[in-house]
Amino acid sequence: MNNSLAVVLIASGIAYGTPLLFASLGELLAERSGVLNLGVEGMMLVGAVTGFWTVQRFHAATAVTLLLALVVAAVAGAAMASILAVLVITLRANQIVTGLALTIFAGAAGLSSYLGNDLNLADQPAHHAFQAFLPNSMQNWPIVGPILFGQNPLVYFSWVCVIVIALYLSRTRPGLNLRSVGESPAAADTMGIDVTRYRYVHTLLGGAFAGLGGATITLAITPQWVDGITGGAGWIAIALVIFAFWRPELCLVGAYFFGALQALAPQLQARNITLGPTVLWTNALPYLMTIFVLVVVSSGTARRRLGAPSALGVPYVREEH
Amino acid sequence: MRLRPPVTIEQRLRRPRWLTVAVPVGSVIFAFLVAALVLVATGHDPISTYHQLFDAAFVQRGSLDQTLIAATPLAFTGLAAAAAFRMKLYNIGAEGQMYMGAITGAAAGLYLGGRGGPSPFVIAAMVVAGGLGGMAWGLIPGILRAFFRTSEILTSLLLNYVAGLILTYLIFESESYWRQTKGFNATVFPTGKPLPPSAVWPGLSFNLQGGIVLPLGAGLAVLVAVFLWFLYTRTRFGFEAQVLGDSDRAARYAGIRVRRKILAVMALSGAIAGLGGVSQDGDFRHALDGDPNGLQKQGYGYTGIVVAALGRYNPFAVVVIAFLLGGLQNAGAALQGPSFPSGLVGVIQGIILFSALGGELLIRYRVRIRRPARPGGVAPAQVPETAA
Numbered sequence: 252m253n254n255s256l257a258v259v260l261i262a263s264g265i266a267y268g269t270p271l272l273f274a275s276l277g278e279l280l281a282e283r284s285g286v287l288n289l290g291v292e293g294m295m296l297v298g299a300v301t302g303f304w305t306v307q308r309f310h311a312a313t314a315v316t317l318l319l320a321l322v323v324a325a326v327a328g329a330a331m332a333s334i335l336a337v338l339v340i341t342l343r344a345n346q347i348v349t350g351l352a353l354t355i356f357a358g359a360a361g362l363s364s365y366l367g368n369d370l371n372l373a374d375q376p377a378h379h380a381f382q383a384f385l386p387n388s389m390q391n392w393p394i395v396g397p398i399l400f401g402q403n404p405l406v407y408f409s410w411v412c413v414i415v416i417a418l419y420l421s422r423t424r425p426g427l428n429l430r431s432v433g434e435s436p437a438a439a440d441t442m443g444i445d446v447t448r449y450r451y452v453h454t455l456l457g458g459a460f461a462g463l464g465g466a467t468i469t470l471a472i473t474p475q476w477v478d479g480i481t482g483g484a485g486w487i488a489i490a491l492v493i494f495a496f497w498r499p500e501l502c503l504v505g506a507y508f509f510g511a512l513q514a515l516a517p518q519l520q521a522r523n524i525t526l527g528p529t530v531l532w533t534n535a536l537p538y539l540m541t542i543f544v545l546v547v548v549s550s551g552t553a554r555r556r557l558g559a560p561s562a563l564g565v566p567y568v569r570e571e572h
Numbered sequence: 573m574r575l576r577p578p579v580t581i582e583q584r585l586r587r588p589r590w591l592t593v594a595v596p597v598g599s600v601i602f603a604f605l606v607a608a609l610v611l612v613a614t615g616h617d618p619i620s621t622y623h624q625l626f627d628a629a630f631v632q633r634g635s636l637d638q639t640l641i642a643a644t645p646l647a648f649t650g651l652a653a654a655a656a657f658r659m660k661l662y663n664i665g666a667e668g669q670m671y672m673g674a675i676t677g678a679a680a681g682l683y684l685g686g687r688g689g690p691s692p693f694v695i696a697a698m699v700v701a702g703g704l705g706g707m708a709w710g711l712i713p714g715i716l717r718a719f720f721r722t723s724e725i726l727t728s729l730l731l732n733y734v735a736g737l738i739l740t741y742l743i744f745e746s747e748s749y750w751r752q753t754k755g756f757n758a759t760v761f762p763t764g765k766p767l768p769p770s771a772v773w774p775g776l777s778f779n780l781q782g783g784i785v786l787p788l789g790a791g792l793a794v795l796v797a798v799f800l801w802f803l804y805t806r807t808r809f810g811f812e813a814q815v816l817g818d819s820d821r822a823a824r825y826a827g828i829r830v831r832r833k834i835l836a837v838m839a840l841s842g843a844i845a846g847l848g849g850v851s852q853d854g855d856f857r858h859a860l861d862g863d864p865n866g867l868q869k870q871g872y873g874y875t876g877i878v879v880a881a882l883g884r885y886n887p888f889a890v891v892v893i894a895f896l897l898g899g900l901q902n903a904g905a906a907l908q909g910p911s912f913p914s915g916l917v918g919v920i921q922g923i924i925l926f927s928a929l930g931g932e933l934l935i936r937y938r939v940r941i942r943r944p945a946r947p948g949g950v951a952p953a954q955v956p957e958t959a960a
Contacts, residue, residue, distance in 0.1 A: 289725070334926060343937075344929040347662050347725065348881050352929060355878060356922020360871045365915030369614050478915075483733050490726050531741040538730040542716070545727060550720035 253397050259518060260511050262397040265406055266472060268510025270295070270464040270481075272409050274488035275495065275502045276416055277460025281332075282492055283420065284453040285433040285562040286339060289350025291461045292485025293357030294331045298324035298462025300363045303469040303476045304370050306379045313379045320379075321466055328462020329455045331357050336454040340447060343566040359479030367476050377474035381405055381467075403471045409503075412460075416499045429453060433560030436567040446567050461485065483538065490541045494548050497559060512537040581937045591935050596882065599927035606927070607920045614913075621912065628906045629899030637784045638906065641856055643898025645670070647793035648848025649876025650883065650890040652706075655800055656841035657877075658885045659817040663838060665713060665728030666845040667873025668735030669706040673846025674867065675739065676705025678750055678767065678853045678860040685771030694771045698850050699792070706846015707839045709735060714838025718831040724838070736868050743862025750860040764859030773854035789851030793894075796844055797887035804887075813837060848872065871918075875901065878925050897921065 253259075274291050281288040288294075302324035309316050335353050338344040357363055367373055381403035383390060389400040420426040431439040432449045440446050468480055487509055495501035516533040608618035629639055649666040656663035680701035684694045713728040742748040744762045752758045752765045775785035804810035816823040816833050823830055852867060853860060861867040879897055883889035904917030933939075 338926060338930050342930045342933045344932060348657075348877075349926075349929050351662075351664060351874075351877055352881070352922055352925040355874055355918060356926065358874075358918070360874075361915055361918030361922055363915070365614075365913050365919055368915060369913045483730065486726060486729050490730075493723070493726075530745060531737055535734045535737045538733045542722075542727050542730050546716055546720045546722045549722040 253391070253393060256518065256522065258394055258397055260514055261507075262401060263514035263518065264507045264511025265398065265402060266510065267513045268506035268508070269406050269409050270467040270472065270484055271488050271491060271509055272503055272506035273412070273464035273467060274461045274485055275491040275506060276409075276412055276499055277328075277457035277464070278489055278492045279457075279495070279497055279499060279502060280416070280429075280453045280460070281457035282563055283429055283433045283497060283560055284450045285436060285560055285565065285567070286336070286450055286454045286457075287346045287350065287564040288332065288335060288454060288457055288461075289347060289489065290331065290335050290353030290357065290458075291488055292481060292483065293354040293361070293363070294328045294458050294461035295465030295468075295481045295485045295488075296359065296363035296479070297331050297357045297366075298328040298465030299469040299480055300366045300370075300372065300465075300476060301327040301462070302466030303372055303377065303474075304366070306377055306470065307370075307372060307375060310378075316379050317381060317470060320470055321463060324462040324466035325459040326462070328465070329459040332455050332458020332461070335458070336451050339566065340450045340454070343568065346564050346566075354485070364478045367478060372476040373478070375475065377470070379470075380474035381471035405467050405471050413499050413503050420499070430560075433562055436562050436565075440567070440569060450567075461488075464488065487537065487541050490545055493559075494544050509537055509541065512540055580940050581933070582940060584936060584938050587935055592884075595931040595934050596884075596928055599931040600924055602927045602931075603920065603924035606923050607916075610919060610923075611916075616911070616913075621916075624907055624912065625900070625903045628903035633782045635899075635902070635906075636781050638902045639895070639899040640784065640787060640790055641898075642902040642905070643895045644787050644789045644793060644851055644855065645848045645870070645872040646875055646879050646898050646901070647790065647891050647894035648796070648851065649845055649873045650879030650894045651793065651796050651800060651876075651887060652841045652845035652848070653877045653880035654883065654885040654887060654890050655844060656837055657880055658804065659813045659833070659837050661717070661817075661834060661837050661841070662725045663710065663713065663728050663841045664725060664877060665710060665731050665842070665873070666848070666876050667871070668728070668732035669709045669842040669845035670849040670852070670873055671732075671735040671739045671867070672709040673702035673706035673843075673849030674852050674860060675742065675750070675849075676846070677702030677850025678764065681767045681771030681853060682749065682765060685768030687768065688770050690772060690774045691770040695773055695788070695854065698771060698854055699847065702846045702850025702853075703843040704846070706849060707843040710838045710842015710845065711835065714835050714842075717838070718834040732873065736864070739860075739862045739868065740864050741862075743860060750862070752859070762862070764857075764861060766859045767853060771854065772858055773851070775855070787851070787855040789848075789855045792847060792851065794891060796847065797891045800844075800887040809836070845873065845876075870901075875921065878921050881925055882928050 274295055278288055278291055302320040305320035305323045306316050309319060331353060335349055338349045339346045355361055383401045383403055385400045390396045392400065420430065428439065428444045429449055432444060432446050436446045464484070465481060468484070469476055473480065491502055491505045491509065494505045515536060516530065519533055520530070604622065611618040611621055628635055630636060649670060652666040652669065653663065677698045680698045681694065684697050709731065712731060713724040716722040716727050717724040742750050743764055747753055750764050752763045757763065773788040775787045778784045778786065804813065812823070812828045813833055815826060816828060816830060820830065857867070875897060879890055879894050883893045900917055900920065904914070908914050
């Protein structure tokens with residue numbers, strides 16, 4: 252029963268969805284403060300490469316090395332985000348073009364590839380990787396075993412993050428301040444909230460989460476380094492924030508859905524099932540589904556755009572509004 | 573009471589002309605300085621790396637020829653991005669639109685081409701087919717944006733991945749019309765069917781550096797630049813597109829048909845990118861290149877965005893910058909090896925773009941440095957701001 256397609260798809264959907272979840276949580280925090288970060292893909296790649304570098308170069312106990320790798324990846328992601336933050340918050344550059352610039356700078360043909368080559372990371376088996384750690388007897392329980400107990404530690408960590416961020420946004424003073432900065436920075440400023448600081452902090456946090464998401468790929472899902480290993484996951488994460496109406500708990504649902512779509516192609520191949528005109532269709536499915544859901548969400552009934560921060564993408568300049 | 577920051581930024585009332593040249597030039601110099609820091613940090617000698625880079629891009633024998641090969645597609649994708657970004661339509665799908673142009677253009681060349689020298693009829697048909705292919709792919713995000721208000725940024729970007737999968741599928745995973753199925757090589761490694769001789773584009777040869785060929789596509793790109801310039805500065809269409817780019821609401825009040833403009837601009841942008849694709853078939857590859865490590869590895873569509881932004885969406889500036897960045901791209905490919913890590917070119921391009929984007933602030937705003945307030949004293953009264 253645990254080998255049935257449905258159970259395997261859900262279980263691997265959760266695993267494959269975790270990088271998307273981390274990245275979209277980060278994007279959500281940045282967007283809630285009013286900063287549209289289109290550099291997620293680049294930040295993920297830098298997190299992925301630096302995280303992988305850490306496990307290859309540091310020889311300590313597995314748990315210590317992996318923890319260190321996560322910290323390095325998060326710091327690297329935040330460092331990338333700090334470039335974006337300076338440009339769009341302090342220097343008021345166009346957020347869309349700057350985000351794209353960051354993805355070009357850090358992305359598959361930029362810094363991540365530079366680091367990957369310069370540090371000779373390609374085509375090496377990982378020295379350490381995150382694996383399922385709960386006792387086998389639990390993992391073998393019917394249905395819930397593989398889905399809930401057969402996951403790597405990052406999956407459980409992402410659940411904690413979802414809960415913490417959801418509570419932060421809805422139940423704490425800084426969370427409320429954050430939302431007001433994203434909705435109406437001028438009003439927040441009048442109330443004495445430091446708009447610039449909120450935007451900086453959450454953009455950097457967003458970068459750290461994107462870095463974590465990237466590291467999830469190279470440390471847990473496919474423990475290796477290949478140029479452009481994220482394959483557009485950063486962009487799907489940005490789209491996920493829109494589907495999730497800027498809510499962390501819905502990010503989780505969306506991330507697992509898209510994770511399952513990504514897992515679909517290899518699973519079907521392994522079972523010799525062909526869906527429509529061969530591999531093309533199954534490989535293109537995550538991208539096409541993203542577009543489809545985006546269209547549904549942005550038109551018609553959902554036009555109300557539940558949750559979109561009003562000041563998203565608009566630089567805040569005191570006395571200019 | 574909070575202290576006033578020592579540096580304030582205020583809007584310029586007038587924008588001096590010299591700044592629009594000085595700032596980009598300064599940005600490039602600044603970018604090379606920052607990239608030098610990256611090089612030093614990773615244990616490379618910046619001076620010798622830059623020297624090699626410049627040599628391989630513009631000086632060495634045959635380098636200009638290679639630079640033109642890299643610059644031609646960048647001119648197309650840069651112009652495609654400029655055409656759309658000018659109107660604040662962020663079409664980042666030039667990459668996929670280029671693949672589609674390459675597919676449809678190659679189909680026309682394979683179908684119509686025959687023996688003998690280059691035929692103007694076949695080439696014209698390829699250009700039209702390539703433009704239409706790119707246009708169709710660009711219209712998808714255009715339609716979604718115009719009718720469903722879906723962000724064209726995400727849809728156009730995601731379609732790049734789909735177009736790449738289609739391109740690979742046609743050559744590697746199917747026995748399509750574009751694939752070479754006969755001959756010994758075809759069984760070893762899948763390739764595209766070679767274009768018949770009359771569908772191969774001619775170039776203009778110069779006797780310099782041991783022979784430079786100016787590809788037909790480069791000429792076509794210049795024509796497109798002239799067309800875009802004329803369209804955006806001399807026609808009603810261009811004016812309306814500008815108004816729409818500046819203010820959606822003003823455009824609606826002025827009775828401009830917004831949907832139609834969005835569709836037209838996305839179609840135009842996609843068509844230009846498609847021309848870049850068909851130029852890849854006709855000028856350089858002489859077959860449809862479906863190799864994931866071939867055309868798809870170049871990332872011309874994404875670099876085109878850098879080109880367009882650095883040219884501040886001015887078509888002529890875009891062509892010049894395409895040539896310069898083409899040199900950088902070519903040098904990156906030529907020098908790739910242990911002493912010259914891949915990805916460095918992307919890093920330099922990114923840093924140039926960052927500094928240009930940050931430098932934009934200096935064009936729009938004036939930075940004022942205040943003297944720090946004396947300790948214990950009252951902060952100096954703020955200079956009353958003239959119209960902001």
